[in-house]
Amino acid sequence: MHIHTLEQWHHSHDFSVDQNHAERNTKIVMLLTALTMVVEIVAGTIFGSMALLADGWHMTTHVAAFGVTIFAYQYARSNASNPQYTFGTGKVSVLGGFASAVALAVIAFVMGLESLGRFFQPHTILFNEAIRVAVIGLVVNVTSAFLLQDHHHHEHEDDHNHHDHNLRAAYVHVLADALTSIFAIIALFAGKFLGWVWIDAAMGFIGAAVIAKWSYGLVHHTGLILLDGAIDKQTKLAVVNAIEEDADNRVTDLHIWYVGQHHLAATISLVTHYPQTSEYYKNLLKDIPSLAHVSVEVNHCHGEPCVDIHRT
Structure with a gap:
């Protein structure tokens, strides 16, 4: 098991x-x-x-x-x-x-x-x-x-x-x-x-x-x-927006590079008042093409949150 x-x-x-x-x-x-x-x-x-x-x-x-x-x-x-x-x-x-x-x-x-x-x-x-x-x-x-x-x-x-x-x-x-x-x-x-x-x-x-x-x-x-050169800004922006549009997440560090002709790897560090599992944030990126290997570091931000996700 x-x-x-x-x-x-x-x-x-x-x-x-x-x-x-x-x-x-x-x-x-x-x-x-x-x-x-x-x-x-x-x-x-x-x-x-x-x-x-x-x-x-x-x-x-x-x-x-x-x-x-x-x-x-x-x-x-x-x-x-x-x-x-x-x-x-x-x-x-x-x-x-x-x-x-x-x-x-x-x-x-x-x-x-x-x-x-x-x-x-x-x-x-x-x-x-x-x-x-x-x-x-x-x-x-x-x-x-x-x-x-x-x-x-x-x-x-x-x-x-x-x-x-x-x-x-x-x-x-x-x-x-x-x-x-x-x-x-x-x-x-x-x-x-x-x-x-x-x-x-x-x-x-x-x-x-x-x-x-x-x-x-x-x-x-x-x-x-x-040489793991930088990818296009559009893909980077799509990753940042997908994460930051959810709750009050903020991306603090982002690296995206090619591991093959059509596959991208990404390491993402983010800070939030409402931390979730890494799988939760990976799921936010599921619609971005070519992302094949994603590692997410989640940091809990203490203090007053900027967004209240429980409000109706």
């Missing part, structure tokens, strides 16, 4: 979400992307197209990102109950995203240098062959987008409040890659029919810029979560 009581009060630190459908589709997309990546890089090198090479290198960002995503799903799932992780494994995918962002920055830098070299030393381009490969890359990108979009709609129907934002970002990034493929095709056609060979290198710069921008945004977002 005593053991049952302890289990009843135990906090779960499993902040992972069942993403079997997402994991399966991600594996398919990663395989398609990896095959197309190899074909585009080899073809871009042989046919002399920097735009095609840029698109191929851009696809490596996807392969790396999808690989990290799959690893994160599996690692987080297998270690969800591991006591070595104080707040569970919710940040595994965030850490993976940060590592991928660093790799993306390196790729963008290399692409930029290669494109710069092509401006001063243009290479001979076999336009017809390069165009065919670029079109194949575009088809793969569109197919991948549909696969990830299918999961997004399925997830939306099942649970509106637990989106896999990391996978949604991958979906948007695949669309961006499709746009890069379109740029490559445009550059190749412009070079073939208008003689604008320089536009091929220009599209390489555009591809590098897209990757660099995505890398910067990912570093900023994941870094904030990994």
Whole structure:
């Protein structure tokens, strides 16, 4: 009986979400992307197209990102109950995203240098062959987008409040890659029919810029979560209002941070003339999304209360 009581009060630190459908589709997309990546890089090198090479290198960002995503799903799932992780494994995918962002920055830098070299030393381009490969890359990108979009709609129907934002970002990034493929095709056609060979290198710069921008945004977002950065003021205000609108409670100390991509932890210290159990105050916060782990410290304030909760 005593053991049952302890289990009843135990906090779960499993902040992972069942993403079997997402994991399966991600594996398919990663395989398609990896095959197309190899074909585009080899073809871009042989046919002399920097735009095609840029698109191929851009696809490596996807392969790396999808690989990290799959690893994160599996690692987080297998270690969800591991006591070595104080707040569970919710940040595994965030850490993976940060590592991928660093790799993306390196790729963008290399692409930029290669494109710069092509401006001063243009290479001979076999336009017809390069165009065919670029079109194949575009088809793969569109197919991948549909696969990830299918999961997004399925997830939306099942649970509106637990989106896999990391996978949604991958979906948007695949669309961006499709746009890069379109740029490559445009550059190749412009070079073939208008003689604008320089536009091929220009599209390489555009591809590098897209990757660099995505890398910067990912570093900023994941870094904030990994370093327990402050969350938005709206969520903090919602927590304070939910507690202070009840009786004469006053929040004296508040810390809220991410323990996973979609889960928040909070420690709250409050003072009141009418102290209740910690569960009472946690229940006041039940309508605030993403709050998964809440600790409440209740301090009894002596003296005359500011609000008489017994008056009618």
